[in-house]
Amino acid sequence: MLHLVILTGAGISAESGLKTFRGNDGLWEGYAIEEVATPQAWKKNPALVLEFYNMRRKAALEATPNAAHIALAEAEKDFTISIITQNVDDLHERAGSKNIVHLHGQLNQSRSTLDPSKIYPIEGWQLNPGDTCPRGSQLRPNIVWFGEAVPKMDEAIKITSTADVFMVVGTSLQVYPAAGLLYEVPSSCPIYLVDPSASEITVPGSVVTFSEKASTGVPKALEDIKKSHR
Ligand code: APR
Numbered sequence: 755m756l757h758l759v760i761l762t763g764a765g766i767s768a769e770s771g772l773k774t775f776r777g778n779d780g781l782w783e784g785y786a787i788e789e790v791a792t793p794q795a796w797k798k799n800p801a802l803v804l805e806f807y808n809m810r811r812k813a814a815l816e817a818t819p820n821a822a823h824i825a826l827a828e829a830e831k832d833f834t835i836s837i838i839t840q841n842v843d844d845l846h847e848r849a850g851s852k853n854i855v856h857l858h859g860q861l862n863q864s865r866s867t868l869d870p871s872k873i874y875p876i877e878g879w880q881l882n883p884g885d886t887c888p889r890g891s892q893l894r895p896n897i898v899w900f901g902e903a904v905p906k907m908d909e910a911i912k913i914t915s916t917a918d919v920f921m922v923v924g925t926s927l928q929v930y931p932a933a934g935l936l937y938e939v940p941s942s943c944p945i946y947l948v949d950p951s952a953s954e955i956t957v958p959g960s961v962v963t964f965s966e967k968a969s970t971g972v973p974k975a976l977e978d979i980k981k982s983h984r
Contacts, residue, residue, distance in 0.1 A: 756983060758833040759917035760826060761935055763840045765924020765949055766968045770817040770845055776926050777951075792900050800892065801883050807895040811861045812879040814843040822923065822948075822968035823849035829976050836913045840925060840932050842897055855906050855913065857932050863896035870905075907931050914938040919979050921946040924968050927955055944983065946975045 764774035773781045789795050790806040819827075827850035829835055837846050837854045842861045846854050866872035866887040873896050874887070885893045898904050910932075914920065920939045927933040936958055939945060947957055948964045948971035962978065964971035 755834045756918045758919045759836045760921040762923045763925025769820040819845045819849035822972040825973045827851045838910045859897040864893040865896040867891045923948045
């Protein structure tokens with residue numbers, strides 16, 4: 755089966771009611787990145803950082819997958835699908851997708867501040883000051899903050915390099931190294947772009963563009979891939 759690799763960003767979850775980061779009313783309009791999403795912020799005010807992610811975890815728990823997440827999950831009957839997501843919500847999982855790499859971590863997980871390999875599920879929406887790992891260290895959200903290494907990047911590059919078709923959905927491609935994945939796409943591999951602001955997004959090479967919301971654009975792009983590349 756054709757290997758379809760999809761890079762998703764906040765835009766795919768927008769119609770589920772979760773805020774994107776940039777642009778009007780984006781999360782970074784309301785919060786300063788350096789106050790809530792950096793190792794320095796964690797050092798300076800861990801309670802504020804925990805509260806920020808508690809709010810986001812609560813919103814994600816209350817959200818449900820939309821037609822775009824569901825279309826990608828259902829497309830597993832037609833393609834071998836790998837999803838590389840910058841999103842920290844679990845809407846791809848809840849839609850039923852199987853192969854998902856979370857480049858920027860997962861809201862529903864905490865991790866030890868002593869040993870980054872020790873990752874724990876979070877039940878409910880709260881991770882609070884005083885919640886500790888078995889060795890006694892304060893647990894932090896399992897989120898990749900600005901200025902931190904992206905541990906899943908090598909895996910994402912490997913997956914991208916084996917794509918037969920590559921699709922980009924709902925990301926401004928402003929954040930690296932994630933955006934650099936576009937340069938790992940094999941030269942013969944067609945690229946599809948689904949984003950209502952597609953004209954503002956720079957993608958290397960020639961691109962089939964659906965300049966619309968993910969809920970309608972993703973099913974159309976999948977249809978086009980089925981017709982053109984099977
Ligand atoms: N359908 C598809 N795309 C949409 C929709 C929609 N309904 N609504 C908005 N978008 C698009 C916007 O046009 C924009 O291009 O989603 C994109 C969101 O871009 P960003 O807010 O920059 O989010 P993203 O690219 O995922 O951010 C990358 O930055 O802040 C960090 O770690 C955070 O993972 C995040 C990373």
